[in-house]
Amino acid sequence: MSSRDMYGNDIFGGHSRKQKRAVPQVTAERDLVVEDAATGFCGAVVGFDRSYDGEFVKLEDGRGAVRLFALREAAFLIDGRPVTLIRPTAVAPKKETRSASGSTRVDGLRARVARTSRIWVEGVHDAALVERVWGHDLRVEGVVVEHLEGLDNLGERLVEFDPGSGRKVGVLVDHLVTGSKETQLTTGLGPYVLVTGHPYIDVWQAVRPATVGIEAWPQVPRGEDWKTGICRRLGWGTPQEGWRRVYNAVESFRDLEPPLIGAVERLIDFVTEPE
Known part of the structure; x- marks a missing residue:
């Protein structure tokens, strides 16, 4: 090998100054503030979207404007430094081990x-x-x-x-x-x-008042239909509408x-x- 080609075709090929710097990946948690590198739009993460073009993040600026930006490599800045945003990994909900009565739940129950x-x-x-x-x-x-x-x-x-x-x-x-x-x-x-x-x-009265958003169950005079009287005093409409409130709470x-x-x-x- 001659002195001319002793370094091969590119004497800087493996030099650190020629190596591409790795861009850090950052999980796009809700309310994380980032800047779109291409447009300068700065906003907080408020959601995500998906289309045939790929994954998108929704950013909302201080005036309430919301825009979509593609989740591409090094497409965003945090504190002026390029980052690649990635969607948060869905966390499986914690398995409930107690029933509504407080007893131990039996899985696979028949x-x-x-x-x-x-x-x-x-x-x-x-x-x-x-x-x-x-x-x-x-x-x-x-x-x-x-x-x-x-x-x-x-x-x-x-x-x-x-x-x-x-x-x-x-x-x-x-x-x-x-x-x-x-x-x-x-x-x-x-x-x-x-x-x-x-x-x-x-x-109904055995349901805690706070559960249905009241301080106490109203007093209904004897002789008046209790459910009708309760709904009239609380502004709940008919007893049927009142029952839905109680049951769903x-x-x-x-x-x-x-x-x-x-x-x-x-x-x-x-x-x-x-x-």
Whole structure:
């Protein structure tokens, strides 16, 4: 090799001054402020978009203007230095290990064959709230909840059902207080029937006021339909509209008052305990 070509074709080929500098990758987290290198538009990351042209980031400037920019290599500046923005990696949501009632969730649950024993509640709203909070537990245990369409039907239903060994009935009652009509209708029903309840006029009232965004449940004079009176005083429209507010606000046992929680837990224990 001659002295002329002893360095090959390019004496600077491997020199550090000729090597391309690596541009750092930065995760485009929301509210990260960057500058588009080509246009000088500066804004905070507010979202992403995708089209046949590729991936885009949405930037919003201080005046509220939002523009799309392609996620290309070295297309942005942070503190005047080129960076390559990349989309954040989606984080898998944390697996919920507790049911709405606070019990341990059973994964891959197949509802067991329904027990003969039953839990009865007064109306459809009671049944819906019990299912919303304790539905997972009830399916694990194979317990069916049925509504009586009024406590006045309890005696007739018990005669038809004929409670006995392995055929127990737990009854959830609204306004179960000393001296009330509800208490008189639910005494002396035998060892295979357990009646529990809460002191509230209606199961709506067993939902914590803060859960539905109020300081307290309004007082409704005796003789006035309670649900209608509540909705009129709170501006909730019809009782049907009011019920949707109540039902949609409840997510777990934490949204309910302790007397209702304790009553339902006792009923589940009663109808599932071994003879």
